[in-house]
Amino acid sequence: MATQDIIARSATTTHSPSIRQIDEVAKLIDVSKCIGCKACQVACSEWNDLRDEVGHNHGTYESPADLSADSWTLMRFAEHEDEAGKLEWLIRKDGCMHCAEPGCLTACPSPGAIVQYANGIVDFNQDHCIGCGYCITGCPFDVPRISKKDNKAYKCSLCSDRVGVGQEPACVKTCPTGAIVFGSKEDMKDHAAERIVDLKSRGYENAGLYDPPGVGGTHVMYVLHHADKPALYSGLPADPSIDPMVHVWKGVAKPLGLLAMGATALIGFFHYLRVGRNVVEEDEPGAVGDAAVHKVDPAVHEFDPKAPR
Amino acid sequence: MDMNRRQFFKVCAVGLGTSSLAALGVAPPNAYADQIRHFKLARTIETRNTCPYCSVGCGLIMYSQGDAAKNVAQNIIHIEGDSDHPVNRGTLCPKGAGLLDFVHSESRLKVPQVREAGSNEWKELGWDEALDRISKHMKADRDANFIETNEQGQRVNRWLSTGFLAASASSNEAGYITHKVVRSLGILGFDNQARV
Numbered sequence: 001m002a003t004q005d006i007i008a009r010s011a012t013t014t015h016s017p018s019i020r021q022i023d024e025v026a027k028l029i030d031v032s033k034c035i036g037c038k039a040c041q042v043a044c045s046e047w048n049d050l051r052d053e054v055g056h057n058h059g060t061y062e063s064p065a066d067l068s069a070d071s072w073t074l075m076r077f078a079e080h081e082d083e084a085g086k087l088e089w090l091i092r093k094d095g096c097m098h099c100a101e102p103g104c105l106t107a108c109p110s111p112g113a114i115v116q117y118a119n120g121i122v123d124f125n126q127d128h129c130i131g132c133g134y135c136i137t138g139c140p141f142d143v144p145r146i147s148k149k150d151n152k153a154y155k156c157s158l159c160s161d162r163v164g165v166g167q168e169p170a171c172v173k174t175c176p177t178g179a180i181v182f183g184s185k186e187d188m189k190d191h192a193a194e195r196i197v198d199l200k201s202r203g204y205e206n207a208g209l210y211d212p213p214g215v216g217g218t219h220v221m222y223v224l225h226h227a228d229k230p231a232l233y234s235g236l237p238a239d240p241s242i243d244p245m246v247h248v249w250k251g252v253a254k255p256l257g258l259l260a261m262g263a264t265a266l267i268g269f270f271h272y273l274r275v276g277r278n279v280v281e282e283d284e285p286g287a288v289g290d291a292a293v294h295k296v297d298p299a300v301h302e303f304d305p306k307a308p309r
Numbered sequence: 310m311d312m313n314r315r316q317f318f319k320v321c322a323v324g325l326g327t328s329s330l331a332a333l334g335v336a337p338p339n340a341y342a343d344q345i346r347h348f349k350l351a352r353t354i355e356t357r358n359t360c361p362y363c364s365v366g367c368g369l370i371m372y373s374q375g376d377a378a379k380n381v382a383q384n385i386i387h388i389e390g391d392s393d394h395p396v397n398r399g400t401l402c403p404k405g406a407g408l409l410d411f412v413h414s415e416s417r418l419k420v421p422q423v424r425e426a427g428s429n430e431w432k433e434l435g436w437d438e439a440l441d442r443i444s445k446h447m448k449a450d451r452d453a454n455f456i457e458t459n460e461q462g463q464r465v466n467r468w469l470s471t472g473f474l475a476a477s478a479s480s481n482e483a484g485y486i487t488h489k490v491v492r493s494l495g496i497l498g499f500d501n502q503a504r505v
Binding site: 051165176273 | 312316319320323345346347348349351387388389390392397399400401402403405406407409410
């Protein structure tokens with residue numbers, strides 16, 4: 001996408017160009033249609049040229065065990081038994097949610113390492129990443145991961161390179177059941193509404209759309225059969241929000257700290273001009289050097305070879 | 310603020326040094342970011358194919374680098390579903406989505422190989438040689454085991470000692486021809502590899 005489409009940049013106070021009006025995009029993941037085949041995981045690694053190392057079986061269907069710098073999306077499998085004893089297998093495709101108010105971008109101290117495009121995509125630019133890991137602290141969904149190879153943060157880019165040329169993300173294209181769909185955010189909300197009507201007619205009274213307002217809405221949304229209890233889906237937060245400490249550090253403490261640093265330098269400079277260096281005045285002209293050393297025991301005799309005998 | 314001549318020179322020197330450092334690139338970068346990733350398939354060669362795995366027969370597009378110029382050895386860099394294909398309309402299962410690694414696999418079979426009776430080693434041979442050997446083995450087996458009539462003396466023309474395994478991703482036409490060849494030889498054990 002063009003640089004004019006960047007509407008927010010990490011650690012940057014100057015405004016980004018923002019006159020271009022492009023539609024917001026969204027990826028909608030219909031959890032009720034997902035069969036957990038992991039084609040999205042494979043398509044993601046193929047498109048982004050990532051090959052995570054083959055891990056070990058931890059006794060679950062999740063493979064790999066967690067998101068990593070080489071695995072930007074992951075099927076999470078949760079078994080849930082309802083009150084009637086009915087077993088439900090809740091499979092959620094985890095990954096970056098592309099928040100409208102991204103916590104990672106707010107927390108990032110490196111200018112331009114995280115950018116937000118006008119269509120809603122939040123992208124990491126590893127050229128500018130300093131590997132501090134603040135984006136992980138800032139993320140309410142615990143998504144970014146630091147690579148052990150280059151100590152830089154990585155996450156799903158919503159295939160910004162594909163979307164930029166008018167294609168859909170790789171995971172969306174490959175999904176055999178149509179559980180992942182892509183389009184404008186408005187269209188995806190309409191599609192979700194249809195799915196929710198269908199799910200309610202099938203007995204899922206609490207079916208709903210997951211588009212949490214705590215982060216300004218997301219550009220990756222879920223249709224959940226149990227939208228009243230998102231935590232059932234491998235700990236999806238019910239009301240995600242950016243950690244208030246991120247706002248304290250980046251909103252209040254950072255300007256104050258910069259002000260203190262600047263003031264210190266300025267005061268030091270003028271102090272130097274007006275007062276000058278700190279010169280120690282000699283109290284007594286006779287006591288040169290560190291006199292204390294010479295006040296030794298009178299029994300010790302000094303011997304000066306040049307002294308006349 | 311009153312400054313003497315010496316202090317004035319110092320201030321000028323500090324100002325000059327700071328602005329020089331900024332000009333040398335120590336200054337904060339401009340609020341500008343280049344495109345992070347460029348679309349990697351913009352000028353690749355696209356080749357249509359069918360997924361070799363199961364009998365669904367999903368359509369694929371294989372993207373190879375190099376623009377078909379004389380001096381370029383093309384190399385497949387990406388494979389994804391063919392959106393225009395009526396079977397899968399662009400989708401692929403996890404196996405199909407990972408075909409690039411199948412193509413470039415070190416253990417992929419690329420040439421005919423034979424393991425002679427009593428040997429434990431695979432030996433490479435040419436396609437012509439391989440087809441000749443297969444024909445000779447088939448003829449020898451068919452001559453030895455062909456059943457023309459059953460116990461009642463009825464003509465059956467069966468050849469039960471050899472089977473044939475065909476590919477699942479063949480087109481209808483290829484399937485028709487395969488069927489004609491195999492059945493006309495009398496082979497009954499005939500299946501296709503549909504569940505890999």
